[in-house]
Amino acid sequence: MDTQKSSQNQVEDHQIAGWREWVALPELGVSRIKAKMDTGARTSCIHAIASERFERDGKPWLRFTVQPQQDSDDTQVCEAPIIDERTVRDSGGHEQLRPVVLTSLTMGKRTWPVEMTITNRERMKFRMLVGRTAMENQLLICPEDSFLLSLED
Template sequence: MTQLIGWREWLSLPDLGIARIKAKIDTGARTSCLHAHHLEPFTEQGSPWVRIWVHPRQNSNHSICCAAPIVDERVVTDSGGHRERRIVIQTTVVLGTKTVPIEMTLTNRDTMKFRMLLGRSALAGQFIVDPQTSYLAGKIK
């Protein structure tokens, strides 16, 4: 069953230890994206991983360090037409009543209003977006 959500929502990324982050729901973006102010690739038992430092709250120096296996590297074109090679990870997103596995790219979003974009690949078959509303899934405490 699909869940109705607004154009911006609070969600969590439990695999990364991020209990709460505000995300823009972006049906124009194919892949989801997370702000990472520092990335450090490393090898774990012969597999490529990345250590990620995230500022989950806008205008805050509070930083979370987490790690995830690298599943790919892709060239992504942003809304301004700029191309950038990005690391791709797979993680779990919890939004409202749904827990969904997603792929997510990592990039520095310091100048952007939202620390995360939830793209249409993560939304497909799970959510319906009402672009006139916000926070329909509720606020994570």
């Protein structure tokens, strides 16, 4: 197998993203949020300032409020089915049981499904992290660059 050709095919099949990018979550009504590409995190997550569990058609759902622009008071109320609950260890080693939702993520010219945990990231610099499983087969990360992908491309 030609390793060089295999590597080129991998690059051609992926978008090249910076370590931070503007992304959209169209199913949640979030048209633009700054996200950090976090290769150290397995699962993606988004900051919610409030959340409430409820049932729809006998299944668990989550209503949560996001603040897409960090320096703005604008909020977006989102609803999504809960597909799982996972214990997540944060960068400080603290474990937390978090609800997991499945939604679509748009970066550059592509939109694909991602699993995302919902948590309070108020003290964190980024409202959203895109983890490894969301990047898989979609992105290659260029760690020295930012905002390589436009939502309008």
